[in-house]
Amino acid sequence: MDTNITLQTTHQVLYVPASASEQHPRLVDDLIMLEDGRVIGRYTRMTKGELSSRMKTELLVTERDTFSRMQDDSYVTDPRLITEERFHEAFECLPPLRWETHLGVESFRFMEHSCGDITTIFARTGDQFWEFEDRFNMSRDALAQKVLAAANAASAQHIPG
Known part of the structure; x- marks a missing residue:
């Protein structure tokens, strides 16, 4: 293999989409363009078709962001x-x-992220305690509204019919 090949970053990735058996999409490889115009995986050095065939699954392409x-x-x-x-x-x-x-909701966030910008958030409203996963940088208003909506839904389920 020629090690002096010029590579162009595409800012695109190959991934396996989420499915019924896999609830999260899975990154397979970054894509690069060779001098001859072929697009291959940066690490696998395979095309989308070659990788899809080898992995026996559908692969999709999207921007990294x-x-x-x-x-x-x-x-x-x-x-x-x-x-x-x-x-x-x-x-x-x-x-x-x-x-x-904030808005009557006490909350804190774990310092560790479970994936990307996602962390575990804990909250308290009165005598109810909550846990959920969301973006670390979600606003205090969005966090409070999300917890208050869950608290209201939980209260509505306990109203005698």
């Missing part, structure tokens, strides 16, 4: 009720980040 957003979106969850013990355990596990109370 689009893939990152798509992957992060696949990790975002709705708030789910947790125990007070779980809330305090998480609070004492690592130094809490952005610990604050």
Whole structure:
């Protein structure tokens, strides 16, 4: 193999889309363009067709930034009720980040990210405790509204008919 080949970065990636069996899209390789115009994987040195055949699955192409957003979106969850013990355990596990109370919602974020910009967020509304995955940089308004909506939905389910 000639090691003096000029490569051009495409800012595109090959990925396996999310499916019923895989809830998150999976990055396969960055794409580069060779001098002759062929597009191959930076690490695998294979074309999309060759890789798809080898992996026996459909591969898609998108911009790297689009893939990152798509992957992060696949990790975002709705708030789910947790125990007070779980809330305090998480609070004492690592130094809490952005610990604050806004619109009556006390919240903090884990310092560790589970994927890209996604982290675990814990919240308290009154005597209810919540946990969910979302973007670390989500605004305090968006966080409070998301938790309050979940709290309202949980309350509505407990109203006697």
